[in-house]
Amino acid sequence: MSRRPEWWFGVLRLYWPLNTLGAKMTRWPVVGRLLSLIVVPLFTKDNFNISYIPVNARIEPVVSSALCGKILEELVRRSAHRVIIGRCSCRDAKKCRNYPVEDSCLLLGEDTKVVDSRIARHVSVEEALEHVRNKTASGLIPMIGRVRMDDFYYGIPNRGRMLTVCFCCPCCCSVLNTLQYLPEEAKSSLVRLKGVNVKVDAGQCIQCRSCIDACFAGAIILSNGKIRHDEHQCIGCGRCSMVCPQQATSMIVENMDITVDEILGRIKARVNVESGG
Template sequence: MARPIWFVELLRKTFPNIKLLATLTKIPFIGKFIELLLFKGDRLFYLPKDKAISINESIENKSSVIPSQVVDHFIKNASYIRVMDFCICRKSMNCEDYPIDLGCLFLGEAARDINPKISKTLTTEEALEHIRKCREAGLVHLIGRNKLDTVWLNVKPGNRLLTICNCCPCCCLWRIIPNLKSDISQKLTKMPGVKISINENCIGCGKCKTICFADAIQVIEKRAYINENCKGCGRCAEICPQNAIKIEIIDDLFIKKSINDIKKLVDVSKND
C-alpha cells in the first residue's frame, strides 16, 4: 500500500534534521541497525554533467561516452516510469535556487505502487523531456538502487525500483555523507571510468572545497587536493574560477560498464 500523504508531510518536516540521524550511524549497533533498515543493498552513482567532462584523446568515438546516455538508456528500456510531483529534498528545505517541481524519476515495476497523489505516470518521451529540463536547470543525476526510497514510498521489491534523482548542491539528502559511517557513505560512488584531477592553474581559493558535499577536497598551502571520498559529481569543476579541475572520461567502455553495473542492482524491464 502506498504511503499516505500525512507520512510524506511528516518526513518533509523532519528532513532538515537528517544530519542527526546520519551521525547516529557512527554509534555501534545503532549504526548497523540503521544500515540494515535504510541502506541494505544500496549502490548509487553520480553522473557528471555532459558539458562538464573532457574525453580522453585515446577514445575515438567521443559521442559514445556521454554520461547522460546512461540515464537515457534506462528510461528507454523501463517497463514503467513514475515521476514525483516535487523533489522531497528541495521541498523540505524550501529551496530558492533550483526548481522544486523537478522531482525524482522511479523506473521499474515497483514504481507502480507509488502514491498517485504525489506522483504521475510518464511515457518514455515525457520522461526524457523531464530529464532534459533537469539538466537545463543545472541539476546533477544520481542513479542506482536506494533502499531509502522503497521505505519512504512503501514499495517493493528494491531490485525492481531504479532511482534517478536530480540533485542540487544546496538541498540534496546526500549532503549527510560526511556524517555517515564509511560503510554507508561508500555505497555512493563515482561512475566507472571517471577521473577528476586538479592542474597547476589552482590558486587555492577554496570554492571547490565549499561546494563539495562529500568533504573530499582539502586546501593545503594554496593548493586544492581531492581525496578518495570524491563521488564524481563534478560540482567542483563547474565552480572553479581558474578552470583548474578536470573531469575526464578515460574508458571508452564507460557507458557499457556503467549500464552493466546498474543492471546488476535493479531490473527495470517488464515482468515475464
Template sequence: MQKNRKFVDLIEKFFPYRSKLAKVTKIPILNSIVKKMLFEKTNLTILPKDKIVEINLNKKVPVPESIVLPSKIVEHFIKKSSYRFIMNFCICRESMDCKNYPKDLGCLFLGEAAKGINKEFGYEATKEDALKHVEKCRDLGLVHLVGRDVIDEQWLGVYPGEKLMVVCNCCNCCCLWRILPDMDKDMGLVVKKMPGVELEVTDKCTGCGKCKDICFVKAIKIEDGVAKISSECRGCGRCAEICPNQAIELKINNKDFIENTIKRINSSVDVT
C-alpha cells in the same frame, strides 16, 4: 504499504536534521540495524554533467560526435523501462525550501514497482515525457544520481525494491546525500562515482576555495594555498564547472565507463 501526503509532511519536518540523524550510523550497536534496513541493497551512482565531460575531453583531443556521454545511461534505462513515474515535487528541495532550483522537478522512477507510487505524488510518464524531464533537469544544472535506493522504497511504500530504479535530479544545496560526511564511511560507499572518473587539480589552482564551497560531500580542502581532492570525491564534476581558472580537470581512465556503469546498475535493479 503506499504512503500518503501526511507521511511525506512528517518526513519533511525531520529532513533538516538529517546530518545529525546520519551520525547514528557510527554507533556500533545501531550500525548493523540501520545498514540492514536502509543501505544493504542500496546501489547508487552519480553521473557527472555531460558538458563537464565534453569540455575536459576536448582539452586533450577534439571530441567526436559519436562520443557517449553520461546522460546516455539515463536514456538507456528510460528506453528499456516498462513503466515510468515522474514526481511532482523533490522531497529534498521541498524540505529545505530550496531557493536555487525548482522544487517541482522531482525524481523519475522506472520499473514495475513504480506503479505502486501514490498518484498524488506525480504522474505516469511516456518515454518521451521522461526524456524531456531529465533533459530539463540537466539544462537547469541538476546532477543525476541513479540506481537502487532502499530509502525511496521505504518512504514511498513500494515493492519489490529490485523493480524500482530512481533517477534523482540533485542540487548541491539540498541533496539528502549531503549526509555522507556524517555517516559511517563504509556505509557511505553505497553512493559511488562512475567507474573510471577522476578529478584532478592542476597547477592553475589559486586556492580561491569555490570548489570547496560547492562540494556536497566535503571532499575538497585548501591546503598550502591549493585545492586538494580526497578519496571521498563522488565525481559529480561541479568543482570543475565552477572553477574560475579551469584548474580542475575531469579525467576518464576507463574507455568502457558507460558500459560498466550500466552493468553496475543492472546488478541491483531491473526496470523491465
C-alpha cells in the same frame, strides 16, 4: 496501487530532517554504535548503491553532457514503466530557494506502475527524457541507483524492480549533506563512476579554495601551494568543476563506453528496470 495521498508529502517534509540527524548521531559515543546497527544495513550492499553523474564531464578534448545523456537515456528507454514524483522531499524540507520543489525524482521499473497518481505522474519515455534534459540543464546533479528506503516512501513493494534517479541540488540533497557523517561502510555505497577522474590545471588554478569548500566528500585539500585531490574519497559528483571560477578543475572520462557499461552492469545486478521477470 499504493496508497500515498498528497498529504503524504507533508509527512515526508516533517520526517526528512531526521535523515541528517540520524547520520550525525552515528558519530555519538555508545548511541552512535547502536544506531549504526540500523543505519549500516539500510545504506549498504543491495539496499543502497548509488552513483552521481557529472553533467559537465570532459570526454577529451571537449566538454560534453554525452556521458550523462547516454547513461540516463539508456535506462529510460529500457524501463518497463516510469513516474516523476510530484515534490522533492530534500528541497521541500529545506524550503529551497534555488531550485523548484515540484517534479523531482524519476523512478524507473515495473513496480513504479503501482505508485499512487496523487504523488506522481506516470509518464512516457519521451516525457521522461524531457524531464532529464530539463533537470540537468538547470544545473542539478543526477544520482542513480538502488535506494531501498524509496520503496517505503512511495509505497512500492521491495522486489528489486525500481530504480531511483534523483536530481540533486548542493544546498538541499540529504545524501550529499550527510556524507561526512555516515559510517565508512555506508560511504562505500556511494560509488564513483569507473574511469571518471578530477583534473586540476595548475596553470589556471588561483588557489581560491572554491573547490575545497564545495567538496562534500572532503576529497580536495590545499597542500604546499597546490590543490590536491584524493581519488579514494571522491564520489565523482562534479561539483568542484562546476564552481571553479577559472575552469581549472574538470571531470575527465577515460573511456565513455567502459564507464557506461560498468554503471549499467552494477545497476542490473541490483535492480531489474526492464520487466517483471
